Amino acid sequence: MTALDTARPGISPTAAASEVEAQGRGGGGGPSRRKVGRVLTWLALTALAVLFIYPFVWLLSASFKPRGEVFDNRLLPKTFTFENYIAVWQEAPMALWLFNTLLVTVLATVAVTISSSMVAWGFAYFRFRGRKYLFGVVLATMMLPQAVTMIPVFLIWESVGMTGTLTPLWAGNLFGSAFYIFLLRQFFLGLPRELFDAAKIDGASNWQIFTRIALPLCKPALVVTAIFEFQAAWTDLMRPLIYLRDSDTFTVPRGLKSLVDQFGFGGEWHWEILITASVISTIPMIILFFVGQRYFVQGIATTGTKG
Amino acid sequence: MAVAADTSVTDSPPGRPPRRSSARSRETRAALLFISPWLIGFAVFTAYPVIYTGYLSLTDYDVINDPSFVGMENFRALLEDPKVALALQNTFIFAVLSVPTQLIVSFFLAVLLNRAGRASGFFRTAFFLPKMTPPVAIGILLLLLFNGQNGLINEALGWFGIDGPDWTTDPVWVKPGLVMMSLWTIGASVVILLAALRNVPQELYDAARVDGAGWWRQTTHVTIPMISGALFFILIVDTIAAFQSFTEAYTAFFGSGNTTYSNDAALFYAIYLFQQAFEFLHMGYASAMAWILFAIVLVVTLIQVRVTKRFVYYEGEQR
Numbered sequence: 001m002t003a004l005d006t007a008r009p010g011i012s013p014t015a016a017a018s019e020v021e022a023q024g025r026g027g028g029g030g031p032s033r034r035k036v037g038r039v040l041t042w043l044a045l046t047a048l049a050v051l052f053i054y055p056f057v058w059l060l061s062a063s064f065k066p067r068g069e070v071f072d073n074r075l076l077p078k079t080f081t082f083e084n085y086i087a088v089w090q091e092a093p094m095a096l097w098l099f100n101t102l103l104v105t106v107l108a109t110v111a112v113t114i115s116s117s118m119v120a121w122g123f124a125y126f127r128f129r130g131r132k133y134l135f136g137v138v139l140a141t142m143m144l145p146q147a148v149t150m151i152p153v154f155l156i157w158e159s160v161g162m163t164g165t166l167t168p169l170w171a172g173n174l175f176g177s178a179f180y181i182f183l184l185r186q187f188f189l190g191l192p193r194e195l196f197d198a199a200k201i202d203g204a205s206n207w208q209i210f211t212r213i214a215l216p217l218c219k220p221a222l223v224v225t226a227i228f229e230f231q232a233a234w235t236d237l238m239r240p241l242i243y244l245r246d247s248d249t250f251t252v253p254r255g256l257k258s259l260v261d262q263f264g265f266g267g268e269w270h271w272e273i274l275i276t277a278s279v280i281s282t283i284p285m286i287i288l289f290f291v292g293q294r295y296f297v298q299g300i301a302t303t304g305t306k307g
Numbered sequence: 308m309a310v311a312a313d314t315s316v317t318d319s320p321p322g323r324p325p326r327r328s329s330a331r332s333r334e335t336r337a338a339l340l341f342i343s344p345w346l347i348g349f350a351v352f353t354a355y356p357v358i359y360t361g362y363l364s365l366t367d368y369d370v371i372n373d374p375s376f377v378g379m380e381n382f383r384a385l386l387e388d389p390k391v392a393l394a395l396q397n398t399f400i401f402a403v404l405s406v407p408t409q410l411i412v413s414f415f416l417a418v419l420l421n422r423a424g425r426a427s428g429f430f431r432t433a434f435f436l437p438k439m440t441p442p443v444a445i446g447i448l449l450l451l452l453f454n455g456q457n458g459l460i461n462e463a464l465g466w467f468g469i470d471g472p473d474w475t476t477d478p479v480w481v482k483p484g485l486v487m488m489s490l491w492t493i494g495a496s497v498v499i500l501l502a503a504l505r506n507v508p509q510e511l512y513d514a515a516r517v518d519g520a521g522w523w524r525q526t527t528h529v530t531i532p533m534i535s536g537a538l539f540f541i542l543i544v545d546t547i548a549a550f551q552s553f554t555e556a557y558t559a560f561f562g563s564g565n566t567t568y569s570n571d572a573a574l575f576y577a578i579y580l581f582q583q584a585f586e587f588l589h590m591g592y593a594s595a596m597a598w599i600l601f602a603i604v605l606v607v608t609l610i611q612v613r614v615t616k617r618f619v620y621y622e623g624e625q626r
Binding site: 042045049058059073115118122123125126127129131134137138153155156158172175176231234235257261271274275282285286293300304 | 331334335337338339340341342344345347348349351352353355356357359360363370416419420422423426429430431432433434435436437439440441442443444446447448450451452454456457458459462491495498499500501502503537540541547550551553554557558559562563577580581584585590593594596597598600601604605608
């Protein structure tokens with residue numbers, strides 16, 4: 001189990017492995033030893049992958065089981081039924097919840113992507129006094145616990161009569177978000193400055209440089225921002241919990257929590273309803289992941305290595 | 308924009324080189340325009356609320372009546388509130404258990420992935436996918452999988468002859484259950500660490516091997532120092548998140564009408580704060596709690612930065 005296969009991209013794993021094999025401490029074992037190591041790695045990874053994926057499979061399978069069999073832990077339902085999906089639609093305004101969530105999520109995503117990219121460009125391209133200091137403030141706000149601003153922000157929305165509506169769930173995004181500003185600025189800084197200087201000489205305005213040159217070049221980072229925010233807005237519970245009262249205005253996570261209160265704590269546990277609603281709330285996120293997988297991975301890797 | 312710039316040229320006081328100063332002020336003005344959304348948002352949704360929370364923490368406020376000034380009364384009550392002490396204790400225990408476990412497990416997974424060669428993409432997807440689950444659904448999943456009587460976890464433990472505990476109702480086992488559940492969503496950390504591992508130059512391992520270093524010494528003397536920046540980042544971010552953890556535990560153990568079982572063991576600080584603010588409408592008290600949380604997060608982060616600084620290595624120390 002030497003670190004033989006820690007190959008870097010660009011070097012083919014087998015080539016790298018055989019290259020170092022000669023100097024490896026277990027040189028006597030030769031290729032068979034390497035093979036054993038590789039098989040063990042694969043076995044471990046497969047077992048772990050099953051462990052990580054199984055809860056999804058369990059949940060999906062249970063959503064097709066009748067009430068009494070939910071906990072039988074069978075991989076495939078003994079009695080296959082769509083009953084639960086019909087029940088969820090009857091017991092809860094699921095379609096409305098989905099619509100509300102989609103509305104909030106789309107608005108939040110569009111708002112934050114546009115505003116954050118503007119701000120990020122402002123910090124990346126222009127030179128002005130206090131720029132470093134101001135950007136330091138942007139970064140510092142990321143450390144601020146939500147609890148510190150939560151109450152006054154609620155009071156602001158209350159004072160303009162917006163509590164109980166969906167507006168507070170997304171409108172704050174019109175003013176950019178520190179994490180995305182950081183991410184996008186990082187990307188803008190990586191673009192060659194000559195490009196923008198040339199456009200400037202050609203008479204392009206600042207706005208044109210931003211919209212016609214910078215933004216199109218920055219598409220991958222914009223996609224990262226959009227899908228991150230899409231996920232964040234879709235899955236958020238805290239804000240809907242604070243702002244929404246009426247079941248008709250609920251988002252899916254807020255509705256799901258109300259189902260827990262109603263069918264769990266409120267009476268005998270109707271697990272099949274909770275399971276099915278969980279599946280419905282999760283599926284759009286799984287789709288989002290497979291659509292934007294590349295961007296998720298790149299975006300997360302960037303935050304970790306450049307932070 | 309061009310019009311504005313022209314006026315600024317004529318407006319500039321005599322004696323100063325007009326062209327440079329106008330170019331500068333024009334650039335500053337353009338920059339301010341671009342960052343104005345953030346400036347407004349910062350003033351309205353961050354700076355003002357932070358200050359106002361500070362003010363509210365010194366008052367008694369129930370939203371309906373005007374805040375009445377009570378001085379340090381909230382902070383005094385906080386110190387004597389057994390639920391605050393309990394919530395702090397729960398939160399610390401959870402953070403101390405979950406953050407290192409998450410870090411170690413995600414490091415282990417990233418190392419394995421890094422050895423998987425071409426198939427690493429498939430496994431990486433498997434490890435990342437749970438991160439997409441809405442936290443509310445994770446809370447429900449926790450109740451299901453860790454169910455004491457017929458949950459999947461206890462059934463699996465049963466195969467090995469272990470009689471599993473009542474994870475969701477036994478106060479001793481509630482937090483370990485939450486920690487184990489939190490391991491399900493370490494996908495982002497794995498992705499970060501894998502990216503960091505791939506940036507470690509192969510030559511370093513070759514050199515270490517020539518010097519006779521085995522797998523363990525390579526890991527401790529090459530791998531960990533070289534990815535210490537990413538490890539440090541995850542440590543800080545996860546700790547801050549752990550101190551604010553809310554949704555999973557709140558979904559599974561709190562909410563209207565939970566009289567089924569005691570949920571004291573899952574009362575995290577953020578949950579109690581939320582209850583005080585929006586269920587009991589003790590806005591002043593909750594504001595005081597928020598400031599305490601802020602102070603704790605700040606101190607813990609500063610300690611972590613101090614302690615780990617010596618161990619963190621940034622290649623080239625860019626910018």
